[in-house]
Amino acid sequence: MNPQRSSAWGAVVLFVLGGVLAAVHMGKLPPALPLMRAELGFGLVAGGFVLALFNLLGMTVAVFFGGLVERIGRVRLLRAGFAFLILGGALGALAQGLPVLMLSRLFEGFGFVAISISLPVMVMAAAAPRDQDFALGMWSVYTPLGMSLVMLAAPFLLDMLGWRGLWWLVAALCPLMAFAILRQMGRFAPPQMPRRPSMTLATEALATPGLQLIALLFCLYAFQWVTLMVWLPTFLTESMGFSLQRAALISALVVLVNVPGCLLGGWLMRRGSSARHLVATGSAVMGLGALVIFLPLLPDMARLAACAAFSFLGGLVPPSLFNSVPRAAPSAQHISAGNGMLMQGSALGQFTGAPLVALAVTMAGGDWRFAVFPMLMASLGALWAALMWLGRPSG
Secondary structure: OOOOOOOOHHHHHHHHHHHHHHHHHHHOHHHHHHHHHHHHOOOHHHHHHHHHHOOHHHHHHHHHHHHHHHHHOHHHHHHHHHHHHHHHHHHHHHOOOHHHHHHHHHHHHHHHHHHHHHHHHHHHHHOOHHHHHHHHHHHOOHHHHHHHHHHHHHHHHHHHHHHHHHHHHHHHHHHHHHHHHHHHHHHHOOOOOOOOOHHHHHHHHHOOHHHHHHHHHHHHHHHHHHHHHHHHHHHHHHHOOOOHHHHHHHHHHHHHOHHHHHHHHHHHHHOOOOHHHHHHHHHHHHHHHHHHHHOOOOOHHHHHHHHHHHHHHHOOHHHHHHHHHHHHOOOHHHHHHHHHHHHHHHHHHHHHHHHHHHHHHHHOOOOHHHHHHHHHHHHHHHHHHHHHHHHOOOO
């Protein structure tokens, strides 16, 4: 690869948009959940599991997918990912009960993981070496940007189309995005390397201490950030008395501020900042933010400001971790498996976070103050892992 070549920023943006569309499938559920619960008749804890099922496959097999991508190729895995997004969206739109809805979320979760693992290496391939840190910082915005876009549009779309119409609309965008991305991928094929068994790559990545710590940090970050974002509309309506439309708009804006936070993290890394210090800073702010948000000791405006700070400075964490995977991987062949570990950690955090917070609130009779306990445990764990990482030798 020529280090002097220019970055193909158009391709980088297109690959990021592919991740954004995959993340739309995650973000479409929270604003629609009150309508779905009313129509299909399920409670808060069941809603937590509907949210969490999206991450079940990622939690269990993402690292294996990462090893598999080097063997079967990104094109095949990407095609499968978009196909499962379409299938899951159609099933969800047709669901008349909880079992089919849960199955649809499993299919969508498979598609999300396949796309999330396939595209980061393509982002690196399209960027010049000097721009790769910033390009991966751009990639790290795909989840908050996808979630915020659909949450901003949700009040209008849900009113006009209903939640089933929203599901059909998102599914219809997938083949168009898949076609555009697949046309670009041939221009930026990563260097060919000798093929090795996917299970070997996965097990070697799993045994790498640096990747283990990075995956743990992403797990604890996702537990906090995604859990707050998916329950924020419900929290604002039940705890602060906001209307559903106002709660959805505020929640979307809180999600959206994570995007400039992620871009700031990528820019700071390009300027020489340490990924480890950025992760420690973001983790500390998220812990303090959770205390202010869920304990009603300050006025509502201050608690909303804490939501924004939680999301914005928490955005320092994802680009730092994405950029650390190539450095911690034993070889270039292990990067996709390392990204799979990152996704597996993220999925585990998301899978456990939403139901645990729902359970804590439900056991307290609907008192959202009790959400602070699982959130604070995750925050303390993240601070401990960040300090452990700071204490490790570089490399």
